Amino acid sequence: MPLFNRFLLQPAEERLANLPLPCSVQLPGGQRIGAAQPRLRFIVRDGRAFMHLAQGAIGRLAEDYVEGRLEIEGRLRDLMLAVPALFGTDPTHESTNMLPHLLGRMQRSLWERSHHSRAKDAAQVQSHYDISDAFYALWLDPLRVYSCAYFQTPDMSLAQAQEAKLDHICKKLRLQPGERFIDIGAGWGGLLLWAAEHYGVHATGITLSQNQYTYVNQIIERKGLQSRVQMLLQDYRDIDESQPYDKVASVGMCEHVGRPNLPIYFAKIYRLLKPGGLVLNHGITAGGTDNPQLAGGMGDFIEKYIFPGGQLVHASVMLEAMARGKLEALDAECLRPHYAQTLWHWLDALEAREREAREVLGAHAEKILRAYRLYLAGSAMGFEQGWMSLFQILGSRPDSVVETRESSPAKLRAVQCDYPFNREYMYTRTDG
Structure with a gap:
């Protein structure tokens, strides 16, 4: 030996x-x-x-x-x-050794500045999402929702839980017919189309993925929704601000923005919103307060094989970034256990159709499948352990209008947005 x-x-x-x-x-x-x-x-x-x-x-x-x-x-x-x-140790804790700690921070600072140009963001998104639409279709739900589902009951199927998540977001945003709604990072269009078809909004979605852009526009045309729904191939920094939106959603997008750009990102959302409008930010967050990525090389593995350019921050950092963008946080809901269950569903579905996945992926199938199986199982475990989390944060652009009790005795004072300041409306069952 x-x-x-x-x-x-x-x-x-x-x-x-x-x-x-x-x-x-x-x-x-x-x-x-x-x-x-x-x-x-x-x-x-x-x-x-x-x-x-x-x-x-x-x-x-x-x-x-x-x-x-x-x-x-x-x-x-x-x-x-x-x-x-x-x-053997908690991967959400940074090294206490001062020299590696400082060197690591310097390297991350340089990396953060260089990895989020428009061109690099586009290339990084496409390297993940444009592997193959047919590959993702094998293990996602029929709507191809590639984000944490919402299991209202433990026995829900993945498809049911994803529909419940889409509806949960729409309810939180209090979507109304005729409102202008934008989904930043719209993926394969699940939320975009759900909001248009079930809530009657005029919906815009953006993506940097060529495959997703083509796929969603084909669905829009097939459903005859061209007058109310559009999908754009566009960077979030380039969204037109001349016609503000009533409501904004961002699902699984903030992980791609980069920590230094988060205040810029939320400031953009502030400018996109009408005064009094609402934003729902749904994103993976770090389990630790200080670690920029999971230790033990786990973050490096994700960067190399799955999500180049991705970066997680703690929920407290996300809230601070929203505040720096002049948005008021109204409600935060942790869905960490829901994402663990979602990922196990995805892994089971991928393993059940592994033969088809090999055919779809072609020459590089073995390496891709090994990476994705580890990524799905490892992420499920990471959410179970609390090494990562998932938060839906509802915020608003305050309208600065404070009504007096005399002019509006039936309303709360100082509302300043389209939000009732209680959660009852989120869980009220509606017909249809």
Whole structure:
């Protein structure tokens, strides 16, 4: 056995012994360590993978798996039971060592400034969303809603929960027939079309994905909605401000904006809104207050294989950015457990149609499928552990009109927006 393998053998055996289920490792020379009857079996093809296993470097191990340096035999759900113990520390905490901490912050600052130009944002969005429409159609719901669902009851199907989420957003925004509504980062058009068809709004959606732009416009034409719905291929920074909107939604978009640009992003939304209008921002947030990405290389894995340019911030940072954009936060709802359940649904659907996915993806199918299966399972586990979260934050552009009690005795004073300042309306059942 190579010297470095002998040096790493003891810490690797100790990690295996501390896992919550029986696991084993097969080394390149055929030697095995760990449980005699494992539920998970790691087959090391390259010494680097064994080093990463001994170190608990989860992101590096994931990369080893995608690149074929490591094989994993067993259920991904079992793997996700083992990951927190394998990692050994809380990945939402930054290093307390001062020098790496400062160097890391400097590197992130340079990265943040260079990764969110219009051209780079477009390229990064397209690298993820334009892999293949047919691939995403295999494991998303029929409306292709690629964001956290809303399980009003635990036994809801994914399709039912996604429709419930779309309706939940529309209710929060108090959409009314004839209002001007814009969905920033509209994806495959689920919310855009739901709002138009069920709430009678004049709806605009934007995306940087060529595939999504083409797909949604075909649906608009097929449904005969051209007079009330439009989909634009456009950067959020370039949205026309000359005709303000009554309501704005942003679902799964803020993760792509970048921390330094969040105040700019919300200031743009402020200018897009009519005074008194509402905005619903639905986005993934960091579980820790200070960490810019998950430690252990997990953030690096997502950056390389899944969402280049993506960045998470804590919900408190999101609220501060909204305030700096002159928006008033009205309501915040955490849907963290809902996203874990959504991701498990997606993984089950992808694994059930893996053969079709290979046909759709072609030459690069193996690497893409390995990356996406780990991404879906790992993200589900991350939401379960609280390493990441999901918040819907409802805000408004105040209209600065404070009515006196005498002029409007039946209304609350100082409302300044289209919001009743209680949650009852969100949960009231309506017919149709």
